[in-house]
Amino acid sequence: SILGFSDEADKLAVEVMMHQYYRYSLALNELNDLLMLLFNEIIIDSQQPQQISSINQHFQRCNDYLEIKQPDLFEHTPSAMLEVFYTLACDDSLKGVRANTIRALRDNRHAIDDNFRSDPDNIRSFMAIIRNPQHLVRELGRMLRYGILGQYIPEFGGIIGHMQHDLFHSYTIDQHSLRAIKFMRKLRFDEHKETFPQASKLIDRISKKDILYLAALLHDVGKALPGEHEITGSEIAHNFCIHHGLGQIDADLVVWLVRNHLLFSQASQRIDIADPDAMHHFATQIGDRRHLEYLYVFSVADIYSTNKKLWTSWRAEQMRTLYKxxxxxLRRGLDNPVNKEQWVEEIQQSVIERLKAHGYQEQEVFNLWANPGDEYFLRESVDTLVWHALALFDHGSSDKPLVLISDTSDVTFEGATQVFIYMKNQPHLFAAMTAALDQLHLNIQDARIITSQNNNALDTYIVLDENGEPISEPARLKKIKITLEKTLANPAEYSELIQRRTSRQLKQFEFKPIVNLSNDPFNKRSCLEVIAPDRPGLLARMGKLFMEYELSLDTAKILTEGEKVDDIFYLKDKNGQPISDPDFCRELQDAVIETLTEQVELQATL
Structure with missing residues (x-):
């Protein structure tokens, strides 16, 4: 027990404490609103004559604030409580609510029960607020502060003040939901059109924005209940939509968005976009363009309103690429999938045509490539392949490692910095590269490991700096290049490079690593997923482990979420096949857990 709080079945003691803290904070905000309005009315406005005019049968305007005409209005007409917020949403000239009206709301909000929620007039009032074109977010926030929103949607009331003790979620769940709606509304403004061009373009095409707002309001309500929150939340959303008279098509879309609200963001970090089979499977999950557009906008809003730091330039690029x-x-049709061999051939011919302008013939280009496999051409763009080829022709037969750092990354285009290395493949190569990049304070986002038929490594690492941005300073780019060339000259000595310390903040989060091993049916390889505390040197330790177990790495998807990493490694055994021996699988999983635990313990001593 800490400060009188203890761990519960689904909450840490600190989460219980902070939940109570945020609840009290919300109550104090409500009291503060009431007192400040009261002081204003008694002290400041008392010096001036009251200007009162009727708004409707229930409300009047008093010095530009909404006021109930009768003190007992909500007692005999409870439905007027929702009308307060609809009236405010529709009238720009109203500054807020009078103190006596806030007190009346506080005293009568208990009347919002199942009978109230089933009243057609109240349902129409709530949906009118959701569909208000001007002040939806402001009035939802006011409903939250005055205890009306949580009372009207009890499941939403359960997440008010609910926080998660990690570095991933910056806000309580209720505030996150309202921020997601606010973000969607702001996509219309020029500032967001520049930063989020694709989402801003799509929001103008979406006619029924209330579907997005309802999905955002309800997408995390399942977090306060047992089970997977996406499934629980979708069941709540289904009942809510039917109860509130949405048509079947619109209700189905709200439910689908709630159930799949993590699908797009997770796929953008995990799926191999260059893999036609994997992409076709993902497109099948989406179904049609309408679902794609709604889910893309929703996913951008969900990520940005969870934690602004999560919206890195690389994540933005990955999201847009996956969308396109x-x-x-979907345009081509799910019944007309891409022919992989034809796609590779078209890419190769496009590159060869570009290289002919530099004086290189087709056979020279194929000799240079030395059959790196289809994956190389599927994962890289034509521009990148041309860039690689020209550098390799210039490099000639030199035994020195070739290190290229892309100078095309630009914050304006929300990309990342691309590091390409070419040299004879060696067992320590991945471990040495990840250790060196770690020591340079670069965060790896993606690793594409290619080995040609003549045992040359053509590896690409996508990196961002410590602030989640591409590297643009010439001096730093030069330092990175020199450091990597020195490291690759003798990769077996990589272990001396792992010296960076774990931040004090990250040291507060420790948990046992989780390791899952499965087979990828599309590409005949094994998929190793690792969830562990974020610590410097983890990737280098993983590289060493792969070397010890004679495993070859095809691709690595690196994802850091707050205090933890969720990395995926696509592996093959020494025979180029998926890992199939059950005993070997268990041994590998145990070794990964032991290795990562040792690294966490080592970093704790630095």
Whole structure:
């Protein structure tokens, strides 16, 4: 027990404490609103004559504040409580609510029960607020502060003040939900159109924005209940939509968004976008362009309103790329998948045509590539392949490692910095590269490991700096290049490079690593997923482990979420096949857990 709080079945003691803290904070905000309005009315406005005019049968305007005409209005007409917020949403000239009206709301909000929620007039009033074109977010926030929103949607009331003790979620769940709606509304403004061009373009095309707002309001209500919150939340959303008279098509879309609100963001970090089979499977999950557009906008809003730091330039690029690739598949039709071999051939011919302008012939180009496999051409763009080829022709037969750092990354285009290395493949290569990049304070977002038929490594690492941005300073780019060339000259000595300390903040979060091993049916390889505390040197330790177990790495998807990493490694055994021996699988999983635990313990001593 800490400060009188203890761990519960689904909450840490600190989460219980902070839940209570935020609840009290909300109550104090309500009291503060009431007192400040009261002081204003008694002290400041008392010096001036009251200007009162009727708004409707229930409300009047008093010095530009909404006021109930009768003190007992909500007692005999409870439905007028929702009318307060609808009236405010529709009238720009009203500054807020009079103190006596707030007191009346506080005293009568207990009357919002099942009978109240089933009243057609109240249902119409709530949906009118949701569909208000001007002040939806402001009035939802006011409803939250005055205890009306949580009373009207009890499941939402359960998440008010609910927080998660991690570095991933910056806000309580209720505030996150309202911020997501606010973000969607702001996509219309020029500032957001520049930062979120694709989402801003789509929001103008979406006619029924209330579907997005309802999904945002309800998408996390399941977090206060047992079970997977997406499934629980979708069941709540289904009942809510039917109860509130949404048509079947619109209700189905709200439910689908709530159930799948993590699908797009997770796929953008995990799926191999260059893999036609994996992309076709994802497009099948989406179904059609309408669902794609709604889910893309929702996913951007969900990520940004969870934690602004999560919206890195690389994540933005991945999200947009996945959206466009999925849109193209849906345009072509799910019954007309891409022919992988034809796609590779078209890419190769496009590169060869570009290289002919530099004086290189087709056979020279194929000799240079030395059959790196289809994955190389599927994962890289034509521009990148041309860039690689020109550098490799210049490099010639030199035995020195070639290190290229892309200078095309630009914050304006929300990209990342691309590091390409070419040299004879060696067992320590991945471990040495990840250790060196870690020591340079670079965060790896993606690793594409390619080995040609003549045992040359053509590896690409996508990196961001410690602030989640591409590297643009010439001096730093030069330092990175020199450091990597020195490291790759003798990769077996990589272990000496792991010296960076764990921040004091990250040291507060420790948990046992989680390791899952499965087989990828599309590409005949094994998929190793690792969830562990974020610590410097983890990737280097993983690289060493792969070397010890004679595993070859195809691709790595690196994802850091707050205090933890959720990395995926696509592996093959020494025979180029998926890992199939059950005993070997268990041994590998145990070794990964032991290795990562040792790294966490080592960092704790630094």
């Amino acid at each position: 690739a999925t849109r193209n598949i």
